[in-house]
Amino acid sequence: MITVTINGKKIALNKPVTILEAARKADIYIPTLCNHPMLEPFGGCRLCLVEIEKMPKLQASCTQYVTDGMTVWTETEKVLEARRAMLEFLLINHPLDCPYCDKAGECDLQDSTMQCGPAIGRFKEGKRKLPECYDDPIIVTNMERCILCSRCVRMCSDVQGAHAITITNRGSKSCVEPFSGGRFDCEYCGNCITVCPVGSLMSRLHKHTYRPWYIEKEIETVCSFCGVGCSFVAQIRGDSIVRVEPRPDLGLNKGLLCVKGRFGFDYTASPSRLKSPLLQKNGDLKQTTWAEALSHTAGKLKEIKEKYGPAAIGAVASGLCTNEDNYTLQRFMRSVVGSNNIDSTTGFFYGPAQRFLEDIFGQGVTLNPMQGIANSDGVFVIGADPSAVAPVLGLQVRAASRKGIPVVTVGHMPGLKRFATCSLVPDAFSEPALLNRLISGLMKKRPVCGENEFFEGAIKKFMLSTGDDIADPCGLSNNDIERAVNELDLMTNPAVLIGRQVVQRSDASVLLLQLSVLTYLLNGRIYLISELPNDQGLVDMGCRPDMLPGGRPVFSDSMRKRYEDSYGSEIPSAQGMSLMEMIQAAHEGNLKALYVMGENLLPDLPDTGYVKEALSKLELLVVQDTLMNETAELAHVVLPACSWPEAEGSYTNFEGRMQHVRKAVHGEAMEGWKIISEVAKIIGSDFGFLTVVDILAELTKVSPIHKGITYAEMDGGKCLWPYNGEPLRDSAKDFALPDITLLKRAKDCGRPYLFADQQLFHSGTIGRNSSALSMLMPASYVKVGNALSEKKSIQAGDVAGIASGIKSAELDVIIDPDLKGMMVLIPNILADKGVMSFMKWNMNPDFKNPALDGNEIEISKLRSKAEEVSA
Amino acid sequence: MKGPLENGTLKSVPECGEKETALMPALYTAQKEHGWMSIEAMEAVAGALDIPKARVKGFATFYDMFGKKPVGRHVVRLCTNVSCILSGSEELLLRLRDKFGIAPDETTPDGRFSLVAMECIGACGTAPAMLVDNDFYEDLTTENIFSILEKYK
The missing domain is CATH 3.40.30.10 (Glutaredoxin)
Known part of the structure; x- marks a missing residue:
């Protein structure tokens, strides 16, 4: 126990902390500028100087640790004089343009000067003049105001790991600058804006539009972009969000945000926002009343059910919608329609991957707390770059790497390039061979025997199957693989992060089994890199063709009965159709109606032309969405739903944490769950849902894992899987080992292969509707590596023609030297040139999801950029 | 004016244990080869040592003896x-x-x-x-x- 006396007040501490922390604990105010709770102590601004007895000089309280018996004074004349002097120095070059500065009202320098500073300065010399810099589309810099506390630079390098900004020059000429001097060219996380104590780094999006004291209310809510589920405070003025602000003590992101979360929220105010229902009349969508739209939907659904049976109706749920919306849609499909045809794009990766792993390890195996990544002793990443698709999750990997923990990545991961201790980029489609080499290498170092029959069987099978694969270098050197095995051998309880690309291929089950074996050998914890805010919620709410709410298999009679009793209707025991099966059935004319909630199928599903044909054959296509999109244009009925900030609800993130999404602004549309229950009511089934509380109450009654949960519990951030309930104890069916012959990889035939580029600045339809995100990434592109660029003599800036057999288009070329061999990357930014529109697919028989491997394309140079300009 | 960097890379990269330890010698080499700290020279140093570009710029602009504009022979x-x-x-x-x-x-x-x-x-x-x-x-x-x-x- 350490006792320290500050201003005569005795403070008892369990462990040594800095004087500043001790004082804050005892509610003693010490002004600071360079100190920030998210950053390491720095001791640069000298504003927190205090007097310590027996020390001749004043000490910086942010870096000085307390010792037992220390006596500290924070308000002596000597201290106050020092603070005045420091502030007077800081204000020498500060322009004092507070009437014009956006930071006024929430400025640390203003507050400190108000509290302790000199009323007048004695310096008569001219202040340094630097114009405000508007070179960047998002971040505006004003270096006159900068006090060089370096909080932004330390945030950028020590926490974000982007190293995009630095202090250039020195002395009175010092400036905070990105490398290019103007445009930031960074990850645009904006965390530097959060920590800037003055008005030097600010967002251009709301510059000069309001004052901090104009904010009418602040609503704590959860971000709607990726599966991490970051918390922030939405600041509201009138009926719109002016900005979102993360707080160091809020949620799991603890003050951090990414570009999408911080700047992308303006999609909710996009011009393509749907406000009133639309009904197709004579081939055109015409505005209509809610009553007509709902009764048309209900009438048509009823008619189709009577005519073709419930199996002719399908529904698409969405990871962008809340648990409440998804639960209601599931309830509608199972109790009103009487069909298990419900799925979403979560069924392409997250759903089946989780199901597969749960069948092996048990339910909930992928639901681990995010902090576990930075605190583990190793990280293995495959299938997606977490720093692009779930950036705050990526920061955990970076934090782990910064601690000196081995990080092994497999695949092209630009965001982790600098952080991986071993980065393996194998040839296209040779991941199974590589994993086999890692497994056999690891087995030699730490053999397991007699522990688990299942895994030993699997390992044996892999060993037998390898043969010549064991020598296959997969486009890597044997040294690289050796090194990776050594790195893996250092890990005793690592985090294994699995992303989308492992699952959207025909040998997905082999890869997942290999990853399970690897996890077993490493004693690891699995994390699925979820790309939508409610991927996990969809699974938990039963929006899968084979699962009921609470992760219960639909084919189990005893489990199904529980829901049937509660809903008062029969649920078919056969597994329903997955999303791609529904599209196929629609194309073949067996599916007659599709209710699409919150998904934009056309750009997000492979082979746009086929999907379009399929959707056009439907007798009824209902699109319930917040934004007008390509799928809605084909719909017979368009029902406008409340957008993310307009309705109450909850999201469940990738770690199985239910979080409360609060209503922040008023919307003209109807809540998603309400639309569905209104349709059900017209058909003749009243769910009795008046508010989201009723839905949660029903969920807690029927779902065995959601027991007695309330929104109040979610607010505490402690509503973690299995949500007070009972997870499924035994594996539902005997697990069959996948066909290992698939392991013989398709040899790279030297032709370009198409893959999806994982975009940090975009997230499909909603990202496209955000003006800020569109500014950062306005156009689509095609990324090729050095080998391909030489082979086809394509240079950066050229316009290339891409043809995949089902689609051809022109795209600007970006050269990525880290890209291997014949790989070609296109992002899914624009609907008409998105990567999915080029993709052909096969149905993966194990997961019923589209396998996108083997997409060979033609790429050729059409013209160089210069020719285009002159033309 | 001194000649441009060959293909934007340094002709010789000093060898030091840690990447960052080599930063000052590398900047010195770049200045010797290129004459001054142009954006291209800083990029070449960053590329050669695999150090973030902004970090190189922070160092290169801090020291007075690294030139900030083109110089003669x-x-x-x-x-x-x-x-x-x-x-x-x-x-x-x-x-x-x-x-x-x-x-x-x-x-x-x-x-x-x-x-x-x-x-x-x-x-x-x-x-x-x-x-x-x-x-x-x-x-x-x-x-x-x-x-x-x-x-x-």
Whole structure:
């Protein structure tokens, strides 16, 4: 126990902390500028100087640790004089343009000067003049105001790991600058804006539009972009969000945000926002009343059910919608329609991957707390770059790497390039061979025997199957693989992060089994890199063709009965159709109606032309969405739903944490769950849902894992899987080992292969509707590596023609030297040139999801950029 | 002006244990090869050492002896700190201006010399002193300075 006396007040501490922390604990105010709770102590601004007895000089309280018996004074004349002097120095070059500065009202320098500073300065010399810099589309810099506390630079390098900004020059000429001097060219996380104590780094999006004291209310809510589920405070003025602000003590992101979360929220105010229902009349969508739209939907659904049976109706749920919306849609499909045809794009990766792993390890195996990544002793990443698709999750990997923990990545991961201790980029489609080499290498170092029959069987099978694969270098050197095995051998309880690309291929089950074996050998914890805010919620709410709410298999009679009793209707025991099966059935004319909630199928599903044909054959296509999109244009009925900030609800993130999404602004549309229950009511089934509380109450009654949960519990951030309930104890069916012959990889035939580029600045339809995100990434592109660029003599800036057999288009070329061999990357930014529109697919028989491997394309140079300009 | 970097890369990368340890020697090499710290030179250093570009810029702009703008074939750094000024470096500046027509931070039209007025280079006992590229000269006079500079074409 350490006792320290500050201003005569005795403070008892369990462990040594800095004087500043001790004082804050005892509610003693010490002004600071360079100190920030998210950053390491720095001791640069000298504003927190205090007097310590027996020390001749004043000490910086942010870096000085307390010792037992220390006596500290924070308000002596000597201290106050020092603070005045420091502030007077800081204000020498500060322009004092507070009437014009956006930071006024929430400025640390203003507050400190108000509290302790000199009323007048004695310096008569001219202040340094630097114009405000508007070179960047998002971040505006004003270096006159900068006090060089370096909080932004330390945030950028020590926490974000982007190293995009630095202090250039020195002395009175010092400036905070990105490398290019103007445009930031960074990850645009904006965390530097959060920590800037003055008005030097600010967002251009709301510059000069309001004052901090104009904010009418602040609503704590959860971000709607990726599966991490970051918390922030939405600041509201009138009926719109002016900005979102993360707080160091809020949620799991603890003050951090990414570009999408911080700047992308303006999609909710996009011009393509749907406000009133639309009904197709004579081939055109015409505005209509809610009553007509709902009764048309209900009438048509009823008619189709009577005519073709419930199996002719399908529904698409969405990871962008809340648990409440998804639960209601599931309830509608199972109790009103009487069909298990419900799925979403979560069924392409997250759903089946989780199901597969749960069948092996048990339910909930992928639901681990995010902090576990930075605190583990190793990280293995495959299938997606977490720093692009779930950036705050990526920061955990970076934090782990910064601690000196081995990080092994497999695949092209630009965001982790600098952080991986071993980065393996194998040839296209040779991941199974590589994993086999890692497994056999690891087995030699730490053999397991007699522990688990299942895994030993699997390992044996892999060993037998390898043969010549064991020598296959997969486009890597044997040294690289050796090194990776050594790195893996250092890990005793690592985090294994699995992303989308492992699952959207025909040998997905082999890869997942290999990853399970690897996890077993490493004693690891699995994390699925979820790309939508409610991927996990969809699974938990039963929006899968084979699962009921609470992760219960639909084919189990005893489990199904529980829901049937509660809903008062029969649920078919056969597994329903997955999303791609529904599209196929629609194309073949067996599916007659599709209710699409919150998904934009056309750009997000492979082979746009086929999907379009399929959707056009439907007798009824209902699109319930917040934004007008390509799928809605084909719909017979368009029902406008409340957008993310307009309705109450909850999201469940990738770690199985239910979080409360609060209503922040008023919307003209109807809540998603309400639309569905209104349709059900017209058909003749009243769910009795008046508010989201009723839905949660029903969920807690029927779902065995959601027991007695309330929104109040979610607010505490402690509503973690299995949500007070009972997870499924035994594996539902005997697990069959996948066909290992698939392991013989398709040899790279030297032709370009198409893959999806994982975009940090975009997230499909909603990202496209955000003006800020569109500014950062306005156009689509095609990324090729050095080998391909030489082979086809394509240079950066050229316009290339891409043809995949089902689609051809022109795209600007970006050269990525880290890209291997014949790989070609296109992002899914624009609907008409998105990567999915080029993709052909096969149905993966194990997961019923589209396998996108083997997409060979033609790429050729059409013209160089210069020719285009002159033309 | 000194020539461009070959394909944007350094001809020789100094070898040090840690990447960041090599930063100062690499900047020195880049300056020697390229003459000054252009964006391309800093990018080349960052690329060669795999260090974030912004970090390289922070270092390169902090130190005065890394040039911030294009220079001639030879850089004359004349000390203008207290001891040298007292011993006549101001007079030398005037003579250099008369002979070559350049003031500090300027380059002769033929690209032969760039002139920089330096702070102390640690030769107060033998002031005035100057550096021509990396060669050190002291006890300068209005006579010997020109014969020294004759050696640099």
